[in-house]
Amino acid sequence: MPGNIKDHNVYILGAGFSKDAGAPLIHDFLDRARGFFDDPDSELDLHERSQFEEVFRFKRELARAREKFRIDLDNIEELFGLVEMSQRLGSAPPATRDATVYLIAKTLQLAIKDTGNRPQVRIGLATGYASQASFINYVRRGPSGGDVFDTDVYTHFAVLLSGKYDDQSKLASRSNAVITFNYDLILDDALARVGIKPGYELTDAVFDEPSVERTVPLLKLHGSTNWAICEKCNQIHILGQKATTDPEMFRSRQCAKCQKPGLRLLLVPPSWDKSEYSEIMRPVWRKAVEALKTATRICVIGYSMPESDAFFKFLLALGLAENDRLYKLIVVDWVPGGTPPGQENTIEARWREMLEGVFVGRRFEFVPRGFAEFIRSSIQYLLHRGEQIT
Numbered sequence: 001m002p003g004n005i006k007d008h009n010v011y012i013l014g015a016g017f018s019k020d021a022g023a024p025l026i027h028d029f030l031d032r033a034r035g036f037f038d039d040p041d042s043e044l045d046l047h048e049r050s051q052f053e054e055v056f057r058f059k060r061e062l063a064r065a066r067e068k069f070r071i072d073l074d075n076i077e078e079l080f081g082l083v084e085m086s087q088r089l090g091s092a093p094p095a096t097r098d099a100t101v102y103l104i105a106k107t108l109q110l111a112i113k114d115t116g117n118r119p120q121v122r123i124g125l126a127t128g129y130a131s132q133a134s135f136i137n138y139v140r141r142g143p144s145g146g147d148v149f150d151t152d153v154y155t156h157f158a159v160l161l162s163g164k165y166d167d168q169s170k171l172a173s174r175s176n177a178v179i180t181f182n183y184d185l186i187l188d189d190a191l192a193r194v195g196i197k198p199g200y201e202l203t204d205a206v207f208d209e210p211s212v213e214r215t216v217p218l219l220k221l222h223g224s225t226n227w228a229i230c231e232k233c234n235q236i237h238i239l240g241q242k243a244t245t246d247p248e249m250f251r252s253r254q255c256a257k258c259q260k261p262g263l264r265l266l267l268v269p270p271s272w273d274k275s276e277y278s279e280i281m282r283p284v285w286r287k288a289v290e291a292l293k294t295a296t297r298i299c300v301i302g303y304s305m306p307e308s309d310a311f312f313k314f315l316l317a318l319g320l321a322e323n324d325r326l327y328k329l330i331v332v333d334w335v336p337g338g339t340p341p342g343q344e345n346t347i348e349a350r351w352r353e354m355l356e357g358v359f360v361g362r363r364f365e366f367v368p369r370g371f372a373e374f375i376r377s378s379i380q381y382l383l384h385r386g387e388q389i390t
Helices: 015-021 026-038 046-067 076-089 094-111 153-162 168-173 186-193 247-252 275-293 310-321 346-354 357-363 371-377 379-383
Strands: 007-013 120-124 148-152 174-180 197-199 215-220 223-230 236-238 263-267 297-301 328-332 364-367
Touching: 007 275, 015 153, 015 186, 015 371, 026 046, 026 076, 026 094, 046 076, 046 094, 046 247, 076 094, 094 223, 094 263, 120 153, 120 371, 148 153, 153 174, 153 186, 153 371, 168 174, 174 275, 186 197, 186 215, 215 223, 215 275, 223 275, 275 310, 297 379, 328 346, 328 357, 328 379, 346 364, 357 364, 371 379
Parallel strands: 007 174, 007 297, 174 215, 197 215, 297 328, 328 364
Antiparallel strands: 120 148, 223 236, 223 263
């Protein structure tokens, strides 16, 4: 990071970030997938239906293990991890893993398809700023007129990340980066809407679409539904749209490097061993550690930090070990009905247990309101951004 950057926000996003856009959470993911599979009017073609059925078959076979030990096969992360291990050990064919990856990507595409019901945010802009703000085409003027505008929370967040709400004289000393565990393109698309390119940090990737000049680091630790890899030469492709949007075209697509067919979606299991993907994903993981090392604020949104994900804990420990600048760690999560008096939220308790006591007392803040409510109300107070918002 350039030496003149003094104020560096790092956002860490989990499944709760995407919930307001319609994305399923970990424990209802397979129910949503089953709903699309059972619906004769869903957009699944015959090949896609066969892939969904392959995953459900694998799940039924694993259900016999419940007679001997506890295992949550309705948890998509656990099921994906079991598929990955079975494939590596030779007890499940590669086709089962490919089917699981495709089911995840297709379910996300269908679940997030409706963009009309996303939470809205109303913002007032400083007098005269709207007339020269470059993002004004991406928001709607409010009914009261003046410099009041409406937009959805994801576009609002993308504008925030771009620095377009900030005092422009302070931009040279500020930066933002995003670390995400999500496969979906909710934030990628929102950044594109406001003229910002997601900075994936993938070495030598081939992009379908020409890049734009301005970027925000978007570090997708587990891959993305618009990332594909050639199974012959390992060339990475950044697709112009989700691979599942036009499945027939994706299945017949050739590699830009070796001209051979056989692209596979690049999704990494969220738990267990990630060594198979280390060469491909190392630049992304390295950039994530660098971002954490230089963060002045870290804002974790909708990430439950499951006990099985030791990878993230190690990543966070490596980043914070050399960070002497961090003065705020904010964790945002939705708590239905709030936390009962005298009790501590489970996710909040998990963070407090992991962090050092003095740091918790001075630097840690838990926000139980969820992403949409947080981003509507806490930008300037907790994130020190958005001087043009009144």
